[in-house]
Amino acid sequence: xxxxxxxxxxxxxxxxxxxxTSLQQKRVKLLEDRKHxxxxxxxxxxxxxxxxxQILILSGxxxxxxxxxxxxxxxxxFYCRKLKVAVTQPRRVAAISLARRVADExxxxxxxxxxxxxxxxxxxxxxxxxxxxxxxxxxxxMLLQEMLRDAELKQYGCIIVDEVHERSVxxxxxxxxxxxxxxxxxxxxxxxxxxxxxxxxxxxxFDEGVVANDGKADVLVNGADDAWEGFSGDDSKTNxxxxxxxxxxxxxxxxxxxxxxxxxxxxTDDVIEASLSRIFQIHCKEPMPGDILVFMTxxxxxxxxxxxxxxxxxxxxxxxPKLLVLPLFAALPQTAQxxxxxxxxxxxxxxxxxxxxxxxxxxxxxxxxxxxxxKAKIKQFRNKIGLDSLLIKPVSRSSADQRKxxxxxxxxxxxxxxxTEQAYQSLEKxxxxxxxxxxxxxxxxxxxxxxxxxxLAFPLITPPPRExxxxxLLNLYxxxxxxxxxxxxxxxxxxxxxxxxxxxxxxxIEAAKPSMNCLPQVIDIVSCLSVETIxxxxxxxxxRERATLARQELGKRQGDHLTLLAAVQAYTAEQTDxxxxxxxxxxxxxxxxxVMDVRxxxxxxxxxxxxxxxKATNLSTSxxxxxxxxxxxxxxxxxxxxxxxxNNIARLCPDGSYKTFVGNQTVAIHPGSWMFGRxxxxxxxxxxxxxxxxxxxxxxxxxxxxxxxxxxxxxxLGQG
Ligand SMILES: Nc1ncnc2c1ncn2[C@@H]1O[C@H](COP(=O)(O)OP(=O)(O)OP(=O)(O)O)[C@@H](O)[C@H]1O
Numbered sequence: 001x002x003x004x005x006x007x008x009x010x011x012x013x014x015x016x017x018x019x020x021t022s023l024q025q026k027r028v029k030l031l032e033d034r035k036h037x038x039x040x041x042x043x044x045x046x047x048x049x050x051x052x053x054q055i056l057i058l059s060g061x062x063x064x065x066x067x068x069x070x071x072x073x074x075x076x077x078f079y080c081r082k083l084k085v086a087v088t089q090p091r092r093v094a095a096i097s098l099a100r101r102v103a104d105e106x107x108x109x110x111x112x113x114x115x116x117x118x119x120x121x122x123x124x125x126x127x128x129x130x131x132x133x134x135x136x137x138x139x140x141x142m143l144l145q146e147m148l149r150d151a152e153l154k155q156y157g158c159i160i161v162d163e164v165h166e167r168s169v170x171x172x173x174x175x176x177x178x179x180x181x182x183x184x185x186x187x188x189x190x191x192x193x194x195x196x197x198x199x200x201x202x203x204x205x206f207d208e209g210v211v212a213n214d215g216k217a218d219v220l221v222n223g224a225d226d227a228w229e230g231f232s233g234d235d236s237k238t239n240x241x242x243x244x245x246x247x248x249x250x251x252x253x254x255x256x257x258x259x260x261x262x263x264x265x266x267x268t269d270d271v272i273e274a275s276l277s278r279i280f281q282i283h284c285k286e287p288m289p290g291d292i293l294v295f296m297t298x299x300x301x302x303x304x305x306x307x308x309x310x311x312x313x314x315x316x317x318x319x320x321p322k323l324l325v326l327p328l329f330a331a332l333p334q335t336a337q338x339x340x341x342x343x344x345x346x347x348x349x350x351x352x353x354x355x356x357x358x359x360x361x362x363x364x365x366x367x368x369x370x371x372x373x374x375k376a377k378i379k380q381f382r383n384k385i386g387l388d389s390l391l392i393k394p395v396s397r398s399s400a401d402q403r404k405x406x407x408x409x410x411x412x413x414x415x416x417x418x419x420t421e422q423a424y425q426s427l428e429k430x431x432x433x434x435x436x437x438x439x440x441x442x443x444x445x446x447x448x449x450x451x452x453x454x455x456l457a458f459p460l461i462t463p464p465p466r467e468x469x470x471x472x473l474l475n476l477y478x479x480x481x482x483x484x485x486x487x488x489x490x491x492x493x494x495x496x497x498x499x500x501x502x503x504x505x506x507x508x509i510e511a512a513k514p515s516m517n518c519l520p521q522v523i524d525i526v527s528c529l530s531v532e533t534i535x536x537x538x539x540x541x542x543x544r545e546r547a548t549l550a551r552q553e554l555g556k557r558q559g560d561h562l563t564l565l566a567a568v569q570a571y572t573a574e575q576t577d578x579x580x581x582x583x584x585x586x587x588x589x590x591x592x593x594x595v596m597d598v599r600x601x602x603x604x605x606x607x608x609x610x611x612x613x614x615k616a617t618n619l620s621t622s623x624x625x626x627x628x629x630x631x632x633x634x635x636x637x638x639x640x641x642x643x644x645x646x647n648n649i650a651r652l653c654p655d656g657s658y659k660t661f662v663g664n665q666t667v668a669i670h671p672g673s674w675m676f677g678r679x680x681x682x683x684x685x686x687x688x689x690x691x692x693x694x695x696x697x698x699x700x701x702x703x704x705x706x707x708x709x710x711x712x713x714x715x716x717l718g719q720g
Contacts, residue, residue, distance in 0.1 A: 023107045023108065023109065024107045026104050027104070027105060027106060027107030028107075031105070034065070034069065034105060036256065037069060037256060038064040038065060038253060038255065039060060039064050039252050040065065040069065042252055043069070046058070046073055046250060047073055047074060047077060049248040050077065050189050050191070050248075052246070052248070053247060053248040054188070054189055054190065054246065055182060055189070055206050055248065056189070056190070056191045056193075056247075056249070057192050057197060057199050057206075057248070058191060058192070058193040058249070058250045058251075059193065059194060059195065059196070059197045059249075059251045060193070060251060061195055061252070061253075061254065061255040062195045062255065062404075062405025063405055063408060064195075064254060064255055066162065066194075066195075066252070067087065067162050067193075067361050070160060070193065071087050071160060072102065074158055075118075075134045075135050075158075079157045079188065079189050080134070083157035084133060084135065084136050084156050085135045085156065085157065085158045085159075085160065086138060086143055086153070086158070087136070087138070087160040088137075088138060088143050088159070088160065088161050088162060088174065089138070089139055089140070089163065090139070090140060090163050090170075091330070091357050091361075092126075092139055092334070093328070093357055093358065094137075094163075094361035094362050095121045095122075095138055095139055096121050096123065096126075096137070096338065097341055097362055097363070098361060098362075099111070099119050099120060099121035099136075100341075102119050102135060102137070103119035110128070111129055112129060115130050115131050116132045117130040118133065118135060119133065119135045119137075120136050120137075121136065121137040121138060122136060122137075122138040122139075123139050123142060124139065124142065125499070125597060125598060139170075140161075140168060140170035140174055141499070143159070143174060144170060144173060144174065144450075145499065147177065147450050148449060148450065148497060151450055152185060153181065153185075153188075157187075157188065157189065158188070158190070159174075159178060159188070160190075161174055161175065161178070161191070161193070162193055162361060163193075163360045164197050165194040165196045165197055165398055166194075166360065166431065167430070167432075167433035167434060167461075167462075169435050169438060169443045170446075172433060172434075172435050172460055173443060173446055173447065175192070175205065175461060176458050176459045177450065178190050179205070179206060182206075195401070195402065196398040196401060196402070196430070199251075201461065203247050207247055255405075255408065257408040257409065257411055257412045257413065258412050258413075259404055259413045259415050261404060261414075261415045262414065262416050263417050263421040264417070264418055264419060264420055265420065266420070267419060267423060268418060268419075271296075271374075271375065272304060274373075274418045275296070275305055275373060276305065276309065276312065278371050278416050278418065279292060279294065282416075283323060284316075284320060286368075288321055288349060290349065291344065291349055291352070291364070291369070292349065292350070292369045293364055293370050293406050293407070294351070294354065294371040294372075295355070295358070295359065295373055295376075295403050296354065296355060297373065297377050297392050298329065298355055299329045299532050299533070302328075302353045302354070303327065303537050304537075305353055309323065309351065309353075310325060313325075321349050322348040323348070323349055324348050324349070324350050326339055326340050326352045326353070327352075327354075328340055328353065328354035328355070328358055329354070329357065329532070330532065331533070332590060333591075333593050333594040333597065340352050340354075341364065343365065344366065350364075350366055350367075352367070355377070356376045356399065356403075358406065359399060360402050363409045365410065366410075367406055367413070368407055368410075368411060368412075368413045368414065369407060369413065369416070370407045370413065370414070370415040371415075372400060372403045372415060372416070372418065374394055374395055374400060374424075374427075375393065375394055375395065376392070376393065376395050376399070377391070377392055378391055378392075380437050380438075394423075394427055394428075395427065395431070396430050396431045396432075397427045397428065397429050397430075398429065398431065399431060400424060400427065403415070404417075433462045435460065435464050436468075439471075440469055440471075440472035441475045441479075441502045441503075442501055443472070444473060444476060445481055445495065445502050446496065448476075448481075449496035449497075455473075473486065475502075475647065476492065478646045478647070479492075479495070479502055479503070479506045479643075479644065480506070481495055491506070494509050494611070495509060497609055498609070499601075499605070500526065503644040503645055504644060506643055507522060507526060507643060508523070508606065508611065510522075510639075511523075511640040512612060516636050518633055518636050518637050518640065519606065520603075521565055521629055521633070522637060522641075523599055523602050523603055523606065524564070524569070524595075525561050525637070525641075526602065527568070527596075527602060528564040528567070528595050529699065530595075531591050532591070534564070534567060534588055534591045534595060535547070535551075535587060536586045536588050543586075547586045550586050551585055551586065551587075553570075554567050554570060554585065555674050556634075558638065559673070559700050559701030560673055560687075560700055560701055561638060561641060561699065561701045563674045564699075565629070566628065567585070567587060567592075568592075568599070570585075638685065638702075638703060639707055639711060641685055642685055642703060642707060642708070643711065645685060645687070647661070647662045648660075648685060648686050648687065648697075649683060649685055650667050650686070650697065651682065651684075652681065652682050652683065658684055658697070666695065667686070667689065667695045667697045668694060669700050670696040670697060670698040670700070672698065673697070673699065675701070675702070681702035682702075682704065683702070683703045683704065683708075684702060684703065685700070685701050685702075686700045686701075687699035687700075
């Protein structure tokens with residue numbers, strides 16, 4: 001391949017330093033591994049396909065080499081000359097680990113560590129690229145964010161959309177934008193890929209309504225109709241269309257190593273117990289090396305299982321290897337997430353307890369065993385009450401297959417499904433596209449901010465129901481993000497630039513107004529709300545009592561928002577030992593480090609957007625909010641949140657329950673809230689609505705109903 005051309009290698013190794021020699025040694029060693037990947041032998045075909053066609057839809061088994069190899073096959077092709085290849089990933093953990101791997105395979109330093117580095121990544125709150133970056137891994141959200149600055153994505157010669165089967169809203173939006181872009185930028189290439197892509201659906205999507213050069217709409221004939229091999233250079237099927245307009249498809253056969261699948265004979269209700277027993281069966285019976293990756297539903301179940309595993313492991317004799325338990329969930333700081341990729345110490349087995357964030361794209365070195373509980377937390381928008389809720393649901397068959405695919409990447413593996421084979425067969429084939437089950441406000445704002453006028457006409461693979469679109473338009477209007485004509489307002493543009501949901505973005509914009517003047521405090525709270533939770537779990541009665549006592553000094557009668565602010569203020573004021581402080585208050589030190597990170601980034605983004613007084617340009621002075629807010633400021637802070645969450649309000653009813661303004665639904669205060677079990681207040685504002693065995697409001701604060709009249713025309717609020 002061109003990347004390995006002799007001239008280039010000569011140039012790169014002109015003045016070898018110790019660092020570059022070891023990079024080159026690594027590259028040579030990894031090249032041997034790469035040659036054994038199923039995709040390697042298809043390199044020539046794939047490059048040719050993209051010379052002849054503008055769009056390539058590529059499917060191939062997990063581990064066949066799509067994510068790591070395709071960018072390397074093409075980054076030196078003519079259409080990428082002086083341009084970059086973007087590779088989108090659904091999650092930052094995958095974007096970062098793939099960038100690291102591809103940098104190693106190319107013998108390049110990573111990201112900003114050297115101006116000559118060819119590979120970088122960009123994820124929320126972390127841009128790690130250099131002027132020399134040619135291959136950039138980034139989350140879908142970050143690429144959409146880049147489109148705000150450059151709608152034509154001119155710095156890229158090729159966009160690779162990976163793991164398209166997950167069908168996140170952002171992927172669907174990207175595909176819509178790319179469909180338009182390829183007709184404007186004829187030289188640009190797009191690769192859409194996944195192990196389980198709906199190739200036919202995608203092909204139809206890109207083919208439909210494609211306009212031929214003569215301006216007439218045409219139905220394109222796919223060169224790969226019969227077989228992939230048949231299409232390379234075969235123009236006989238093109239109906240005279242310029243070849244570059246066509247969509248090509250390709251399937252890569254084969255995986256590197258086999259994975260044996262095992263099921264339960266009888267279904268179980270207790271997945272924690274079943275996981276525990278399976279983990280120790282593997283640990284005690286299977287030889288080393290062989291790390292274990294377990295898929296759980298969320299942070300809480302992971303932390304419970306971690307505790308149990310660590311307790312049981314203490315009872316093992318020294319005849320067994322040690323167990324190193326590593327949790328992995330979205331709210332963990334990046335450094336903690338990246339620990340899963342480090343090799344375990346000698347005579348130690350890594351046990352990774354993960355949510356579905358390790359389900360696609362990642363290779364965790366050392367993993368030979370996957371344990372799959374078959375469940376995930378899935379976001380579901382409840383149209384009737386107009387709120388997102390998180391529900392624990394069975395995964396789809398393609399998700400289960402992706403999970404299984406995390407084994408067998410470096411050697412043969414085993415996958416233990418904690419459900420029966422019959423249950424597997426009855427799973428939905430693919431996950432339901434997120435666009436059909438989430439609040440569409442963010443998606444619509446994304447479109448509007450990128451110049452889409454008529455969102456109903458925007459090309460989407462699966463158009464959502466009109467009702468959901470209308471609800472989201474109304475929500476954006478309530479947030480002042482859209483004007484009376486449905487066009488994006490200046491507030492809407494400011495919100496769209498922030499890496500936050502429209503609601504939280506609106507809160508920030510409000511707080512920056514001179515009349516409110518509480519941006520630093522609101523940034524502190526929003527940073528806490530951007531990590532899953534800062535509070536350590538308290539499962540037993542005793543732990544709950546201890547937590548109540550330890551957190552007494554932080555708790556604020558107005559509720560969780562101001563309590564979070566107090567926690568950040570106390571943490572930042574602590575100058576000697578923050579870890580110890582966090583432990584004493586049963587607060588996660590890791591989560592607080594993450595909060596500090598987000599806080600810093602948000603502050604700098606507000607600075608860039610000129611959202612704070614001009615004199616406040618220095619982080620340490622301007623963000624210093626260690627004085628607790630006075631009554632008036634506290635009220636203003638909560639009023640800012642009301643502006644962002646006009647639909648998340650409930651009032652106290654005579655029977656002592658809280659009922660939502662929108663939907664008139666009874667909602668209880670979550671036991672994790674500071675307001676749980678305390679004196680009732682006339683109204684509450686809440687950040688999230690979770691539905692487990694009943695409807696709970698999480699992150700709750702007290703509001704005065706009198707504020708609502710001042711803040712909104714009351715008629716805008718849904719009346720019960
Ligand atoms: N960080 C890593 N450490 C060790 N080996 C790796 C690493 N990343 C990739 N590999 C090797 O490269 C192979 C191909 O990985 P790649 O991510 O390109 O496959 P893929 O086809 O995109 O898989 P998936 O569909 O599961 O994302 C893996 O099976 C593994 O052997």
